[in-house]
Amino acid sequence: MSNQFARQLSLTSFPPNSQNLNSLCSNGELREALVEMAVQGLEMKFEGYYTLLNECVNRRAFREGQRVHAHMTKTCYLPPMHLRTRLIVFYNNCECLNDAQRVLDEMPVRNVVSWTAMISAYSKRGTEPNEFTFATVLTSCNGACAWGFDLGRQIHSLIIKTKFESHIFVGSSLLDMYAKLLGLDEEALELFRLLQREGMTSNYVTYASVLTALSGLAALDLGRQVHNHVLRCELPPYVVLQNSLIDMYSKCGNLTYSRRIFDSMPERTVISWNAMLVGYSKHGMGKEVVKVFKLMKEENKVRPDSVTFLAVLSGCSHGGMEDRGLEYFYEMAEGENGIEPELEHYGCVVDLLGRAGRVEEAFEFIKKMRFEPTAAIWGSLLGACRVHSNVEIGEFVGFRLLQIEPENAGNYVILSNLYASAGRWEDVRNVRELMVEKAVIKEPGRSWIELDQILHTFHASDRSHPRREEVSAKVKELSVKLKEAGYLPDLGCVLYDVDEEQKEKVLLGHSEKMALAFGLIATPEGMPVRVIKNLRICVDCHNFAKLVSKIYGREVSLRDKNRFHHIVGGTCSCGDYW
DNA sequence: TTAGGGTTAG
Numbered sequence: 001m002s003n004q005f006a007r008q009l010s011l012t013s014f015p016p017n018s019q020n021l022n023s024l025c026s027n028g029e030l031r032e033a034l035v036e037m038a039v040q041g042l043e044m045k046f047e048g049y050y051t052l053l054n055e056c057v058n059r060r061a062f063r064e065g066q067r068v069h070a071h072m073t074k075t076c077y078l079p080p081m082h083l084r085t086r087l088i089v090f091y092n093n094c095e096c097l098n099d100a101q102r103v104l105d106e107m108p109v110r111n112v113v114s115w116t117a118m119i120s121a122y123s124k125r126g127t128e129p130n131e132f133t134f135a136t137v138l139t140s141c142n143g144a145c146a147w148g149f150d151l152g153r154q155i156h157s158l159i160i161k162t163k164f165e166s167h168i169f170v171g172s173s174l175l176d177m178y179a180k181l182l183g184l185d186e187e188a189l190e191l192f193r194l195l196q197r198e199g200m201t202s203n204y205v206t207y208a209s210v211l212t213a214l215s216g217l218a219a220l221d222l223g224r225q226v227h228n229h230v231l232r233c234e235l236p237p238y239v240v241l242q243n244s245l246i247d248m249y250s251k252c253g254n255l256t257y258s259r260r261i262f263d264s265m266p267e268r269t270v271i272s273w274n275a276m277l278v279g280y281s282k283h284g285m286g287k288e289v290v291k292v293f294k295l296m297k298e299e300n301k302v303r304p305d306s307v308t309f310l311a312v313l314s315g316c317s318h319g320g321m322e323d324r325g326l327e328y329f330y331e332m333a334e335g336e337n338g339i340e341p342e343l344e345h346y347g348c349v350v351d352l353l354g355r356a357g358r359v360e361e362a363f364e365f366i367k368k369m370r371f372e373p374t375a376a377i378w379g380s381l382l383g384a385c386r387v388h389s390n391v392e393i394g395e396f397v398g399f400r401l402l403q404i405e406p407e408n409a410g411n412y413v414i415l416s417n418l419y420a421s422a423g424r425w426e427d428v429r430n431v432r433e434l435m436v437e438k439a440v441i442k443e444p445g446r447s448w449i450e451l452d453q454i455l456h457t458f459h460a461s462d463r464s465h466p467r468r469e470e471v472s473a474k475v476k477e478l479s480v481k482l483k484e485a486g487y488l489p490d491l492g493c494v495l496y497d498v499d500e501e502q503k504e505k506v507l508l509g510h511s512e513k514m515a516l517a518f519g520l521i522a523t524p525e526g527m528p529v530r531v532i533k534n535l536r537i538c539v540d541c542h543n544f545a546k547l548v549s550k551i552y553g554r555e556v557s558l559r560d561k562n563r564f565h566h567i568v569g570g571t572c573s574c575g576d577y578w
Numbered sequence: 579t580t581a582g583g584g585t586t587a588g
Contacts, residue, residue: 050581082582089583116583205584212585243585274586307587314587344588376588 021048025055030064037068042075046083053086062094081107085114092121116206123213204235208244215244218532218559219450220252243271250279253530253557253564270302277311283564284573286319306339313348318563320575322356325349343371350377354384355577363393375405382411386418387577394418398431406438447511447533449519456522458514467518474517475508482547490540512541516548516556528555536560536578546570 021040024033033052037044049068056065069087072079079087084107091100104110104118207230214223227245235241242265249257262268262276273296280288293312296304304312309332316325329349332341346369353362362381366373378401385394398415405411412435419427448457458465465471479487494503507513512533519529537545537560549556550570558565566573 046581080581082580085582087582111582113583118583120584203584208584238584240585245585247586269585271586276586278586305586310587342588347588
C-alpha cells in the first residue's frame with residue numbers, strides 16, 4: 001500500500017486523535033493505545049510516539065515498544081534526536097543493548113545526551129567492559145577533550161588487555177582520539193571550541209555516568225582523574241555528581257574520600273545517604289553504618305527509604321552486628337517508618353540469623369514469609385548451613401535449590417562440602433555426579449589489580465600475562481611458605497572430580513591467587529595490595545590471603561562480587577562469613 | 579516553547 005493511499009485511508013476512516021492516545025496511556029490501556037496508533041497511521045506525530053514509548057519504558061513492555069518502533073519505520077517517520085534517545089533508553093531497559101546500539105549507530109546526529117544514555121546502559125549491565133563500552137567511553141573522552149587524552153590513553157591500555165583493540169568501532173574511536181588530541185595545547189583548544197560549538201562537551205551527567213563505569217572496574221586512578229577534572233571545571237555542587245563520586249570512591253576501596261565528599265555536601269538526597277551507607281556496609285563497617293543511620297534520623301531532613309533499610313540491614317550483617325540488624329528489621333516491620341519490608345529485606349534477615357548461627361530460626365522465618373522464597377534466599381540459608389554444619393536443614397535446602405536453579409554450580413559445591421564435613425562421602429560423590437550430569441556452566445573467575453594506572457587481569461590458570469612465569473613461581477613459593485605456617489589447601493573448593501594433587505594444582509591456579517602474587521612481586525614491601533574479583537572469593541583463596549597478610553606483613557584489600565575483605569595480620573573484616 | 583540522558587539498592 002502506498003503511503004499516500006494509507007494516509008488517505010487513515011484520514012477518511014478515523015480522524016487522528018492524539019488526545020485519545022494520551023488518555024489511553026495515562027489510564028494504562030497500552031493495548032488500546034497501540035490500536036489507536038495503528039488507526040492514526042501516518043498521522044502519528046512526535047507527541048503520540050513519545051507518550052506511547054514512555055509508557056513502554058515505564059512498564060518495560062518490550063513487544064509493545066517494538067511495535068511502536070516498527071510503526072515509525074513502516075510509516076517512514078524520522079524521529080528527532082530526543083525521541084531516538086528515548087528509544088535507546090527503552091531498549092536498554094529491556095536489556096536489548098544490541099538494539100539500543102543499533103539505534104545509536106543509525107542516528108544522523110548524536111549529542112552528549114544520546115551518548116550518555118548508552119554509556120550508562122553499558123555500565124549498568126555489569127562490571128564487564130566490552131568493545132561497546134570502550135567505544136562509548138572513548139567517544140565521550142573525545143567530547144571532553146580537556147581531560148580526554150590522558151584518560152583516553154589509559155583506557156587504551158585497558159583495551160589492549162581485553163583484546164578489543166581490533167574491534168572496528170573501538171579501533172576507529174582510538175584513531176579518532178589520537179588523531180584529534182596530543183599534547184598540542186592549541187590544537188586541543190581549537191578542538192575544544194569546535195566540539196563546544198557542536199554541543200558535544202561533557203556535562204555533569206556524563207561525568208556521573210563515566211564514574212559509574214569506572215567504579216565497576218574499581219579503577220581508582222582513572223576515577224581520581226575524572227574527579228580532578230570535575231574540580232578544575234569548578235562545576236556547581238551537583239548532588240547527582242557528588243553521589244556518583246561517593247560511590248566511585250567506595251567501590252574503589254577509598255572510603256575516606258567518600259566520606260570527605262559526603263561531609264562537604266551542601267545538600268544531600270536520600271541517595272547520598274544510601275551511597276554512604278552502602279559503602280560502609282560493603283566494607284564491613286557495621287558500627288559506621290549504625291552511626292550514619294542515626295545521624296540521618298537526627299538530621300531529619302531526608303526520609304529513609306527501602307534502599308536505606310537494605311543498606312542498614314546488610315551493613316549490620318556484613319559488620320557482624322546481628323542483634324542490631326534484627327532490631328532494625330522489627331522496627332521496620334512495625335511500620336514505624338512507613339516502609340513495608342520487601343523480599344530483599346527478608347533476605348537480609350535470613351542472612352543475619354544465619355550468620356548468628358540461628359539456622360533453625362532462619363528456616364522457620366523463611367517458611368513464614370509472605371513471599372515465595374527465591375534462590376537467593378535459599379542460597380543464603382545454605383551458606384549458613386555449611387558454616388554451622390547443619391546437615392539436616394542444609395540437605396533440604398540444597399535439594400530445593402537444585403530444583404530451582406540446577407545450572408548454578410555453586411549450590412552443588414556447597415552441598416557437597418556440607419556432606420564432606422559430615423563424612424558422608426557417598427553423598428558427596430552423588431552430588432558431584434549430578435553436577436556433571438546437569439552440565440553446569442560456571443562463570444569463569446577473573447581477578448585484576450591496578451598498578452600505575454594499568455589494570456592487570458588474570459583468569460583461572462591464566463597463561464597470558466607477560467610475567468606469568470614469575471607469577472606462577474611466586475604462587476608456588478607462597479604455597480610452600482604458607483604450608484609451613486599451617487596452610488591446608490581446602491580441596492572441597494574444587495569442582496572437578498580429579499585426584500588430590502590435581503585439585504591442589506587447580507586451587508593454586510585461581511585468579512585471585514595470581515593477582516595477589518603479582519601484587520607482591522610488583523609493589524614495594526609493606527605496601528597494601530588491592531585485588532578485585534568478579535565472583536565471590538572461595539574459602540581456600542580467603543585462607544591463603546589471610547596467611548599472606550600475616551606472614552608477609554601486607555594489608556590485603558580484596559573486593560569480590562558482594563563486598564570488601566580487608567585483611568590485616570591474618571584477620572579479615574568479614575569475620576570469615578561472606 | 580519543550581520534549582531525550584544521570585546518582586544508591588536488586
